[in-house]
Each structure stands twice: as structure tokens, then as C-alpha cells.
Amino acid sequence: xxxxxxxxxxxxxxxxxxxxxxxxxxxxxxxxxxxxxxxxxxxxxxxxxxxxxxxxxxxxxxxxxxxxxxxxxxxxxxxxxxxxxxxxxxxxxxxxxxxxxxxx
Amino acid sequence: xxxxxxxxxxxxxxxxxxxxxxxxxxxxxxxxxxxxxxxxxxxxxxxxxxxxxxxxxxxxxxxxxxxxxxxxxxxxxxxxxxxxxxxxxxxxxxxxxxxxxxxxxxxxxxxxxxxxxxxxxxxxxxxxxxxxxxxxxxxxxxxxxxxxxxxxxxxxxxxxxxxxxxxxx
Numbered sequence: 001x002x003x004x005x006x007x008x009x010x011x012x013x014x015x016x017x018x019x020x021x022x023x024x025x026x027x028x029x030x031x032x033x034x035x036x037x038x039x040x041x042x043x044x045x046x047x048x049x050x051x052x053x054x055x056x057x058x059x060x061x062x063x064x065x066x067x068x069x070x071x072x073x074x075x076x077x078x079x080x081x082x083x084x085x086x087x088x089x090x091x092x093x094x095x096x097x098x099x100x101x102x103x104x
Numbered sequence: 105x106x107x108x109x110x111x112x113x114x115x116x117x118x119x120x121x122x123x124x125x126x127x128x129x130x131x132x133x134x135x136x137x138x139x140x141x142x143x144x145x146x147x148x149x150x151x152x153x154x155x156x157x158x159x160x161x162x163x164x165x166x167x168x169x170x171x172x173x174x175x176x177x178x179x180x181x182x183x184x185x186x187x188x189x190x191x192x193x194x195x196x197x198x199x200x201x202x203x204x205x206x207x208x209x210x211x212x213x214x215x216x217x218x219x220x221x222x223x224x225x226x227x228x229x230x231x232x233x234x235x236x237x238x239x240x241x242x243x244x245x246x247x248x249x250x251x252x253x254x255x256x257x258x259x260x261x262x263x264x265x266x267x268x269x270x271x272x273x
Contacts, residue, residue, distance in 0.1 A: 031260075035239060047131060047178070052170035057127050064130070065210070066267050067236055069217045076221060076233040 024055050033060070034067045117158035121151055124173050131174075135181045142184070150180050213271045220270045224263055231259040 029046040032038040038046065050057045070076055129147050136143045154176050157163050163172050221229060227249075234245040235256070242260075246253040 035236070037239075037241070048171065048174050051124070051127055051131075051174040051177075052168055057130070061126070061130060062268060062271075063264070065213065066217060066264065066271065069214045070221070070232060070236040072214070075214075075218050076229065076237045 024053055026050075026053065026056050027059060030056070030060050030063055031067075034064055117155050120169055121154045121158065121173065124170065125151065127170075128173060128177050131177050132181060136184065146180060146184055150177050153180070216270045217267050220267050221263075224266070228259050228263040231256055232263050235260055 026046055026049045029038060029042060029049075033043060033046050046056075050060055125147065128150055129143070132143045132146050132150070133140075136146065150173070154163075154173055157172075157176070163169070221232065224232075230249060231245060234240045234248055235242070240248065242253045242256045245256045249256070
């Protein structure tokens with residue numbers, strides 16, 4: 001198996017300039033895929049897609065590492081004040097609209 | 105980045121198949137778990153199998169080589185999972201065996217990400233926290249913070265861009 005070199009197997013793939021400028025319609029699947037939130041059929045579709053789309057794979061590879069770091073304990077777990085699921089006080093104009101029954 | 109779709113008919117099959125090593129590795133690690141020490145063996149088996157199939161003429165070029173490799177990879181992952189569930193149903197999970205060099209690079213990048221996150225305004229950090237750490241949907245984050253889902257996407261994308269800039273190699 002000498003031909004199957006180990007080098008570069010886990011390296012994050014760099015985005016080429018051309019790839020970085022292009023936008024692919026499958027890009028919006030990246031987050032959902034990394035967070036395991038895609039429907040099974042969308043997941044399969046995206047997996048097949050990134051095998052043939054260097055642009056999406058480069059983005060996926062780069063974002064995967066970042067998401068992994070963000071999900072580690074200690075990086076994000078001390079959110080700013082008022083973030084414990086409790087909604088922040090609505091701005092005055094929203095409260096006014098709500099009171100008038102025009103919104104929410 | 106390695107071009108994954110340029111296929112030279114005269115090049116040995118190893119060349120075109122090896123260009124997909126990173127993609128196959130990613131897919132296998134995602135399915136098996138990054139800490140599973142078997143992932144590298146599985147990737148090598150897939151690559152060997154693909155080269156053999158191309159040499160034997162089983163791959164006729166009806167689909168792209170990327171699709172062909174995707175199918176082989178998916179089948180091998182399913183086989184692996186079936187095999188493991190059968191054989192190692194109650195076996196303890198083996199300890200991870202990370203490459204020290206990759207580990208060091210990863211730690212370095214993690215530090216950079218942490219620095220950027222620490223410097224973010226609370227409104228961006230809150231969104232990242234709820235979306236990535238608490239794994240809420242965009243709509244749930246929007247409700248929790250009383251902003252629109254569109255605003256959630258904007259904040260996530262903005263924060264990610266800043267982070268990506270800092271870790272770009």
C-alpha cells in the first residue's frame with residue numbers, strides 16, 4: 001500500500017481563489033450537515049455532491065474544524081448576559097406594535 | 105487544493121483516485137467518528153478497492169469518478185458499521201490515536217478561534233453559543249434572542265467569516 005500515502009489525509013483543504021469566489025447552491029447544506037440536522041435524503045444528496053464539488057468540500061472541511069472547536073467546552077459556554085434562552089427585552093418599537101396589536 | 109474532478113484517461117488510476125483521499129477521509133471520519141482508530145484503514149481499503157475496480161475495467165466511466173468513489177465509500181461505511189455492530193457489540197471503545205503533528209496544528213487553530221470568539225461582541229457570541237453549542241435551530245435562536253431568523257444567519261455568517269479569516273493558513 002505504498003502508493004496510498006498517509007500525507008495530507010487529515011489536512012484542512014485550502015480554498016483556491018477561484019473556488020472561494022464561486023458560490024454553489026449546495027453551500028447552505030454545510031452547517032446542517034456538520035450539526036447532523038439535515039434530513040436523511042438531503043444528507044445523502046449533499047454527501048454525493050461534495051465528492052464532485054471541490055468548492056463545497058473545501059468549505060465543508062474548513063468549517064468542520066471551526067464548528068468542532070466552537071462545540072468544545074469552554075469556548076462558547078459563557079454567553080453574554082441575557083442569553084439563557086430568556087428573550088431579551090424587545091425594542092421599544094416592537095413593544096409598541098405588540099401593544100397596538102399590529103405585531104406578535 | 106487538489107483538483108478532484110480532472111480526469112486524465114492516460115494517467116494511472118492511482119493518481120486520479122488518490123486525489124480524492126481527503127474527501128473520502130472526511131466522509132469516513134464523519135461516519136465512523138474522528139476518534140475511531142479504524143478510519144484510516146477503512147480509507148485505505150476504499151482507495152485500494154477503487155484502484156482495483158478501475159484496473160479491472162469495472163469502472164467504465166458512465167458516471168464521474170467522484171460519484172463512483174462516493175458509492176464505494178458509502179458501501180464500505182455501511183459494511184463497516186454492520187460488521188462492528190455484529191462483532192463488537194459490547195466491546196469498549198478503543199482510545200483515540202491522534203497524529204501529534206496534526207494535534208499540535210489543531211490546538212494552534214483552536215487557540216486562534218478562541219481568541220476571536222473572546223473578542224466578539226456579545227450579540228455574535230450569543231448566536232454562536234445557541235446555534236453551535238446548544239444546537240438550536242435558526243428559528244429557535246431567533247425566538248430566544250427576539251430577532252429574525254435572517255438576522256441569525258447574518259450574525260452566524262459574520263462571526264464565521266471573522267473566525268475563518270483568523271485561521272486561514
